Amino acid sequence: MVDKSSSSPPPAVAPEDRLKENINRCLSNALVKGFGGLVIGSVVTLLFFRRRIWPVWLGTxxxxxxxxxxxxxxxxxxNFNSRK
Incomplete structure (x- = not known):
């Protein structure tokens, strides 16, 4: 068995790196959800609204x-956690 008391703690992550990581995650999340809304809006407009554009924009x-x-x-x- 491995003794956990002798292992060193994981290295601390700089706040700038955490912020960059979170902004990258936010941008990719916006692209995925925006594209998903675009697809759903396109399907809705093709099925129900006789090719109007507003459901596409609404979904996006x-x-x-x-x-x-x-x-x-x-x-x-x-930001709240870093103040503590």
């Missing part, structure tokens, strides 16, 4: 808005 807006909300929450948690 919902997707990007959800990503923005999640990113805002995540960044505020990091």
């Amino acid at each position: 807006g919902f997707g990007v808005g959800m990503a923005y909300r999640g990113c805002e929450k995540e960044l505020n948690e990091i």
